[in-house]
Amino acid sequence: MPAEQFHEWLRREGRIVVVGASLAGLRAAETLRAEGFAGSLTMIGDEPYQPYDRPPLSKAVLLGKASPDRTELPRRRGIDATWRLGVAATGLDMAGKRVRLADGDEVPYDRLLIATGVRARPWPKEEEAQLDGVCVLRTRDDAVRLHRRLKAAPRRVFVIGAGFTGSEIASACRDQGIPVTVAERADAPLVGALGGVIGAVAAELHRDNGVDLRTGVMVTGLEGDSVGRVRAAHLSDGSVVETDVVVVALGATRNTDWLAGSGLGAGPRGVACDAGCRAFDFRGIVTDDVFVAGDVARSPHPLFGYQFLSLEHWGNAVAQAEVAAHNMISASSDRIPHLWVPAFWSSQFGVNIKSVGVPSMGTEIMITQGSLAERRFVGVYGYQGRVIAAVSFDNTRWLEFYERQIERGAPFPVEYPTVDRRPEGRKPVPADFPDPSLPTHGPTVTLSGYSPADRRLVFTPARH
Amino acid sequence: MTHASLLRRITDFSSRADPYPLYEELRRTPVLHEEEDGPYAVSSYYDIQSLLHDPRISSDAAHLTAPGVDELSDPETTGLPPSFIRLDPPEHDRLRRIANSSFGPPHRPHRIDSLRGELVRIVTELVDGLGDARRIDLVDQVAYPFPVTVICRLLGVPREDEPRFRAWVDPIVAALDPESRNDPEAPVQRAAREARVQLGMYLAGLVEQRAREPRDDMLSDLVGGDGPDGSMSMMEVLSTAVLLLIAGHETTVNLITNGMLTLLRHPEYLERLREDPGLSVKIVEELLRYEPPVQLLPQRTCITDIELRGVTIPKGARIWLVLAAGNRDPERFKDPDRFDPDRADLEHLGFGSGIHSCFGAPLARLETQIALAELARRLDGPRLVEDPPPYRENAVLRGPRHLHLDIDGVRP
Numbered sequence: 001m002p003a004e005q006f007h008e009w010l011r012r013e014g015r016i017v018v019v020g021a022s023l024a025g026l027r028a029a030e031t032l033r034a035e036g037f038a039g040s041l042t043m044i045g046d047e048p049y050q051p052y053d054r055p056p057l058s059k060a061v062l063l064g065k066a067s068p069d070r071t072e073l074p075r076r077r078g079i080d081a082t083w084r085l086g087v088a089a090t091g092l093d094m095a096g097k098r099v100r101l102a103d104g105d106e107v108p109y110d111r112l113l114i115a116t117g118v119r120a121r122p123w124p125k126e127e128e129a130q131l132d133g134v135c136v137l138r139t140r141d142d143a144v145r146l147h148r149r150l151k152a153a154p155r156r157v158f159v160i161g162a163g164f165t166g167s168e169i170a171s172a173c174r175d176q177g178i179p180v181t182v183a184e185r186a187d188a189p190l191v192g193a194l195g196g197v198i199g200a201v202a203a204e205l206h207r208d209n210g211v212d213l214r215t216g217v218m219v220t221g222l223e224g225d226s227v228g229r230v231r232a233a234h235l236s237d238g239s240v241v242e243t244d245v246v247v248v249a250l251g252a253t254r255n256t257d258w259l260a261g262s263g264l265g266a267g268p269r270g271v272a273c274d275a276g277c278r279a280f281d282f283r284g285i286v287t288d289d290v291f292v293a294g295d296v297a298r299s300p301h302p303l304f305g306y307q308f309l310s311l312e313h314w315g316n317a318v319a320q321a322e323v324a325a326h327n328m329i330s331a332s333s334d335r336i337p338h339l340w341v342p343a344f345w346s347s348q349f350g351v352n353i354k355s356v357g358v359p360s361m362g363t364e365i366m367i368t369q370g371s372l373a374e375r376r377f378v379g380v381y382g383y384q385g386r387v388i389a390a391v392s393f394d395n396t397r398w399l400e401f402y403e404r405q406i407e408r409g410a411p412f413p414v415e416y417p418t419v420d421r422r423p424e425g426r427k428p429v430p431a432d433f434p435d436p437s438l439p440t441h442g443p444t445v446t447l448s449g450y451s452p453a454d455r456r457l458v459f460t461p462a463r464h
Numbered sequence: 465m466t467h468a469s470l471l472r473r474i475t476d477f478s479s480r481a482d483p484y485p486l487y488e489e490l491r492r493t494p495v496l497h498e499e500e501d502g503p504y505a506v507s508s509y510y511d512i513q514s515l516l517h518d519p520r521i522s523s524d525a526a527h528l529t530a531p532g533v534d535e536l537s538d539p540e541t542t543g544l545p546p547s548f549i550r551l552d553p554p555e556h557d558r559l560r561r562i563a564n565s566s567f568g569p570p571h572r573p574h575r576i577d578s579l580r581g582e583l584v585r586i587v588t589e590l591v592d593g594l595g596d597a598r599r600i601d602l603v604d605q606v607a608y609p610f611p612v613t614v615i616c617r618l619l620g621v622p623r624e625d626e627p628r629f630r631a632w633v634d635p636i637v638a639a640l641d642p643e644s645r646n647d648p649e650a651p652v653q654r655a656a657r658e659a660r661v662q663l664g665m666y667l668a669g670l671v672e673q674r675a676r677e678p679r680d681d682m683l684s685d686l687v688g689g690d691g692p693d694g695s696m697s698m699m700e701v702l703s704t705a706v707l708l709l710i711a712g713h714e715t716t717v718n719l720i721t722n723g724m725l726t727l728l729r730h731p732e733y734l735e736r737l738r739e740d741p742g743l744s745v746k747i748v749e750e751l752l753r754y755e756p757p758v759q760l761l762p763q764r765t766c767i768t769d770i771e772l773r774g775v776t777i778p779k780g781a782r783i784w785l786v787l788a789a790g791n792r793d794p795e796r797f798k799d800p801d802r803f804d805p806d807r808a809d810l811e812h813l814g815f816g817s818g819i820h821s822c823f824g825a826p827l828a829r830l831e832t833q834i835a836l837a838e839l840a841r842r843l844d845g846p847r848l849v850e851d852p853p854p855y856r857e858n859a860v861l862r863g864p865r866h867l868h869l870d871i872d873g874v875r876p
């Protein structure tokens with residue numbers, strides 16, 4: 001069948017299967033229908049629930065301000081799908097174009113979308129991880145369990161890892177007056193995501209809110225009592241912290257196990273795909289019927305040196321799902337790239353934190369508005385003379401501007417004046433990331449244009 | 465040049481009833497600068513949106529070095545320190561945070577919603593007051609008295625003082641017209657100055673009283689605030705109160721009046737609204753795009769030279785952000801000249817954007833939704849007496865001076 005006819009047929013009566021019935025899966029399905037896909041749509045999800053939203057789980061839900069079973073994602077439109085909820089996909093037959101399910105069923109597809117996201121990385125010592133009171137937070141069920149523990153007035157909650165999730169959990173505990181200890185291997189919270197300069201502000205935020213923050217330490221073991229309840233955590237500095245609840249917030253693992261042996265380029269770092277969301281097979285050759293979106297995806301971003309970015313960002317899941325859905329039912333000439341500028345937000349200790357771009361690529365940072373001491377500021381990250389990212393504490397409304405600067409590859413340091421520039425913001429300082437291991441002398445790619453319609457990638461070869 | 469410059473034609477009174485063809489012409493030159501020392505007018509949606517988030521743009525008059533007076537610039541000659549609409553961060557942020565903590569979530573989440581019943585009562589009374597008349601002026605009889613009464617209740621002006629309060633507000637609002645502002649000795653201006661002094665003294669007395677005996681109202685919260693930002697000084701409370709009064713007055717009047725006018729020009733929506741008061745939510749959003757009460761923001765400047773679409777706007781220049789032109793930018797909105805409340809995508813510029821985006825938006829929305837739904841339900845057979853109606857002079861806060869309607873009666 002010629003390509004054009006094929007796509008017409010696909011749109012009319014093709015079979016599309018989505019594995020992973022959460023944010024990316026749902027938004028993709030909605031986009032497919034909005035763009036006129038009239039064939040059959042199957043949504044496969046191992047959780048027994050309709051798609052729900054995760055960000056509230058570490059925020060309003062832990063505070064008891066939102067019920068965990070009331071976080072369903074709002075629907076943009078009907079999707080007329082066959083739902084296979086509560087059953088996991090266990091394998092993929094690429095040649096036969098089928099997805100195998102845990103209940104033995106096989107679902108054939110013409111186009112497949114992989115949106116299986118990530119899961120919380122468990123405490124590595126299995127026996128200790130089994131202790132009663134040791135939790136993680138990724139799913140609605142996790143949130144219900146953790147909320148119940150918090151309501152039972154624990155003597156202390158011990159959080160391992162001071163990334164965004166760990167910090168938000170600590171914040172929720174303090175909000176309810178629960179004593180909390182946070183242990184972090186780096187020298188401050190959020191260092192991996194935002195660097196040491198911002199990490200120092202985050203550390204103050206923890207301490208001012210009464211968190212017992214222990215940095216530069218590792219948790220060496222969890223100790224249980226005679227009936228298998230956790231009772232203490234042991235740290236590398238020899239200290240022991242007694243606690244009733246331990247929350248393991250050590251980041252996430254990609255849900256790619258089910259793809260083992262399928263021939264896809266899938267592994268612990270995710271499923272690699274091109275900027276058009278098409279998955280690579282293990283040989284590095286791009287497929288044309290398997291697409292990827294959301295937290296499980298790893299895709300090259302032209303604005304960021306074509307690095308394969310894995311983003312655990314809500315906004316990325318939505319944008320990538322929309323692009324994937326469009327490309328799944330479009331001929332190659334109509335395909336569009338996923339050029340989303342990464343953006344992430346968090347709220348903790350009453351502060352709204354938001355970042356755009358890829359802060360961890362930044363080698364230097366400049367506080368262009370506000371002040372670190374007041375914890376209300378915008379910080380801009382520079383990389384090889386370009387603006388590469390920005391972060392704001394309680395100053396979200398300016399970030400759109402910096403996003404444009406990132407897209408345009410605007411020069412760094414930021415020489416021009418800005419409103420509310422303080423003396424501290426005149427010079428860049430090292431951003432202080434633990435291990436900057438980034439390529440140098442790449443070509444420069446920027447986004448130009450005034451409106452989304454006339455956005456254009458501009459490629460400038462490297463100068464040596 | 466054979467005829468007047470485009471910007472002058474836009475501000476000229478003869479364009480007031482329908483400036484939209486001129487805005488279309490304006491968008492053809494996205495950054496228009498016609499006269500030395502004149503403003504740089506920005507009219508495309510995406511450019512306005514981006515300047516409203518640009519930290520090189522200032523709202524503080526101190527940074528505006530372009531010589532000459534702009535007939536559209538700041539009406540706030542109150543003798544009070546500048547209110548936060550004319551300040552940059554950090555002062556802007558501090559004052560807005562304090563004001564916000566007495567106005568909305570998280571500190572006063574119910575302030576606006578709990579007003580709902582009160583708003584309905586006020587509108588009902590105003591419509592009841594139309595009596596048996598067969599010809600009404602929607603402006604003088606409903607749209608105008610409504611917002612000022614609301615702001616009184618919100619601030620905490622005692623009921624018995626409301627008539628006095630309104631008697632001061634009327635001349636102040638009347639004097640906002642740029643026409644009369646050019647002549648400081650015009651009687652309107654003198655009346656306004658006198659009224660400002662009176663209003664200022666009245667408010668100062670009230671604030672002092674609330675500082676001593678706080679109640680559940682905004683003035684008490686502003687002066688007695690005990691949040692992390694502390695409270696406002698007496699002068700700051702006064703500027704803020706006057707800001708709320710002025711920013712929330714003419715704007716809401718015009719949204720209600722433009723709303724009724726637009727609905728009468730599109731009777732199918734008036735009919736639908738009568739049947740489904742819930743439609744008022746979408747109607748109000750589309751009105752804010754289609755007939756925005758604030759047509760342009762005339763007092764921005766930049767604190768350094770900036771480049772926009774190949775044009776350099778020099779530091780200290782006057783920048784006009786023409787919201788009403790951006791709202792009808794075909795690059796952003798499909799079929800922009802059509803009034804279509806069923807649009808799915810409605811991110812209009814009617815309330816501005818960025819750090820100065822309208823503080824009173826939740827209240828303004830609620831007031832207008834309630835007013836339009838009530839008018840649609842109760843006016844029997846409303847017809848425009850003249851179309852277009854007579855307009856006010858003001859090109860920035862644009863709206864009809866009167867909206868005469870013939871009606872067959874008022875339904876209970």
Ligand SMILES: Cc1cc2nc3c(=O)[nH]c(=O)nc-3n(C[C@H](O)[C@H](O)[C@H](O)COP(=O)(O)OP(=O)(O)OC[C@H]3O[C@@H](n4cnc5c(N)ncnc54)[C@H](O)[C@@H]3O)c2cc1C
Pocket residue numbers: 019020021022023024025044045046047053054055056057058087088089090115116117118119137138139165255258293294295296311312313314315317343344345346347
């Ligand atoms: C507590 C918490 C707080 C967060 N806060 C923020 C925030 O403030 N800001 C922000 O930007 N982002 C935040 N995030 C991240 C955001 O929620 C994710 O980026 C988003 O959920 C990604 O969506 P997704 O659909 O790609 O993946 P997921 O939401 O992880 O969904 C994947 C789904 O696939 C299912 N699945 C996995 N394997 C299989 C299989 N083999 N068969 C069938 N189904 C399978 C999973 O069970 C899951 O339901 C937060 C996440 C968490 C957990």
Ligand code: HEM
Pocket residue numbers: 523548549550560707708709711712713715716719756757758761813814815816817819820821822823824825827828829
């Ligand atoms: C339909 C009615 C309204 C419209 C169209 C409107 C429109 C706007 C616009 C466009 C701005 C931005 C100004 C700028 O960027 O310089 C603004 C700011 C503001 N508005 Fe409104 N407004 C309305 C009603 C109200 C009401 C009812 C109130 C008060 C209760 C109010 C209070 C304010 C304040 C205080 C500001 C300044 C915000 C700041 O500088 O941070 N407005 N409004």
